[in-house]
Amino acid sequence: MKKPILLITALLAITSAFCQVNTSHQEKLKWWQDARFGMFIHWGPVSLKGTEIGWSRGKEIPVAEYDTLYKQFNPVQFNADEWVKLAKDAGMKYIVFTSKHHDGFCMWDTKYTDFNIMNSPFKRDVMKELADACRKQGMALGFYHSTCDWHHPDFPVTSPGGSVRRATSNLDRYTEYLKNESVEIIKNYGPLLVMWYDVPMEFDSIRGQGVIEVIRKVQPDIIVNNRTGAKGDFDTPEQRIGGFQNNRPWETCMTIANQWAWKPNDEVKTLEKCLHSLIRSAGGDGNLLFNVGPMPDGRIEPLQATRLQEMGQWLQKYGYSIYGTRGGPFKPADWGVTTRNENTIYLHLLSWKGGAPKIDFPAKGIDIKWCRLVDGGEVKLIKQRGFYTIEFKNESLQPFDTIVEIETTKNVMDIKPMDI
Numbered sequence: 001m002k003k004p005i006l007l008i009t010a011l012l013a014i015t016s017a018f019c020q021v022n023t024s025h026q027e028k029l030k031w032w033q034d035a036r037f038g039m040f041i042h043w044g045p046v047s048l049k050g051t052e053i054g055w056s057r058g059k060e061i062p063v064a065e066y067d068t069l070y071k072q073f074n075p076v077q078f079n080a081d082e083w084v085k086l087a088k089d090a091g092m093k094y095i096v097f098t099s100k101h102h103d104g105f106c107m108w109d110t111k112y113t114d115f116n117i118m119n120s121p122f123k124r125d126v127m128k129e130l131a132d133a134c135r136k137q138g139m140a141l142g143f144y145h146s147t148c149d150w151h152h153p154d155f156p157v158t159s160p161g162g163s164v165r166r167a168t169s170n171l172d173r174y175t176e177y178l179k180n181e182s183v184e185i186i187k188n189y190g191p192l193l194v195m196w197y198d199v200p201m202e203f204d205s206i207r208g209q210g211v212i213e214v215i216r217k218v219q220p221d222i223i224v225n226n227r228t229g230a231k232g233d234f235d236t237p238e239q240r241i242g243g244f245q246n247n248r249p250w251e252t253c254m255t256i257a258n259q260w261a262w263k264p265n266d267e268v269k270t271l272e273k274c275l276h277s278l279i280r281s282a283g284g285d286g287n288l289l290f291n292v293g294p295m296p297d298g299r300i301e302p303l304q305a306t307r308l309q310e311m312g313q314w315l316q317k318y319g320y321s322i323y324g325t326r327g328g329p330f331k332p333a334d335w336g337v338t339t340r341n342e343n344t345i346y347l348h349l350l351s352w353k354g355g356a357p358k359i360d361f362p363a364k365g366i367d368i369k370w371c372r373l374v375d376g377g378e379v380k381l382i383k384q385r386g387f388y389t390i391e392f393k394n395e396s397l398q399p400f401d402t403i404v405e406i407e408t409t410k411n412v413m414d415i416k417p418m419d420i
Contacts, residue, residue: 036324037090037323038093041083043098045073077299078129101144102146112177131188143189145195153166207229208230235249251286251289271311279350283336283339292305318374318401359390
């Protein structure tokens with residue numbers, strides 16, 4: 001009975017911590033780290049073309065055509081409740097939605113520009129509906145908001161890809177526009193978990209920190225990533241798993257397919273690759289923000305949805321070894337990773353070649369009471385000359401991840417991470 005009790009306890013702790021009204025900034029950051037797994041959503045009128053959001057403006061699609069796609073955008077099958085339910089089914093604890101990408105199109109009812117969703121045939125505030133659905137289902141919410149804006153006349157560079165410098169611009173005035181939009185989002189749809197900025201072209205650390213200071217006046221506990229130009233609260237390795245880092249929070253952002261925005265017949269990652277991305281992120285002491293790109297009609301593609309649901313089924317069984325844990329005490333290796341929580345170490349064996357699995361690691365600071373394979377099977381624990389050895393048979397290997405639970409006599413959270 002230990003596994004389901006541990007999972008329920010971890011989920012309750014994460015949920016109750018987020019629901020606290022007067023959380024501090026550090027409490028919010030800890031909640032986010034404990035949550036480990038979030039849904040990223042890149043969506044906008046560009047889904048009509050199936051090309052990359054922002055980056056295809058002025059490249060695959062002429063600027064004039066790209067900037068008028070919103071006049072055809074009518075995603076009548078969009079259902080915020082279904083999106084949030086899918087995130088919950090996947091075992092995700094928060095959602096980060098693109099309020100505005102580099103193309104400048106705003107997915108909410110903003111008073112600062114007419115270039116927004118309310119002037120499309122859809123005429124519905126997507127972000128309000130999503131915020132309402134998240135509150136109803138107990139899902140944390142944040143927004144991706146592009147620091148750069150290749151559509152706005154005051155931003156110094158434009159498409160394609162920010163490679164063209166405008167003859168005239170006003171970065172100070174644009175910065176006020178960015179601040180105003182950010183404040184409007186937090187006031188209209190907050191309190192939020194995170195503001196997730198991106199591509200700080202033309203922004204230095206002083207300008208970026210100015211944005212952070214403004215939004216923290218509105219919501220002091222909000223967390224912010226490292227892409228305003230300033231350092232922010234956490235690092236954001238993209239399309240790769242970050243290296244082991246427990247002195248500063250981090251979050252890998254990665255697509256479930258190849259493209260951020262929806263692309264017809266895009267190749268969806270295998271379940272093994274999806275799960276290993278999550279497990280290796282946790283083992284490196286980081287989060288995984290996993291991206292889906294909804295279709296032009298507003299639905300999340302069935303194949304992407306199915307893959308997420310499969311991840312959720314795995315997490316229902318083994319999520320206690322991910323949620324609320326920290327990476328270590330051993331650094332990631334080719335064979336796998338470890339996570340830890342108080343007196344427990346979870347050894348995740350992700351791949352093994354050769355004979356029967358045999359893992360050696362230093363006994364320094366670790367006094368083991370017992371260990372077991374969580375799915376059953378005989379495991380042998382040997383201690384000699386300052387090292388432990390864990391051995392078991394090949395037939396005990398599980399698809400995707402073989403987990404060894406190690407119970408220690410002392411709390412292992414302060415052990416300095418070691419190579420093995």
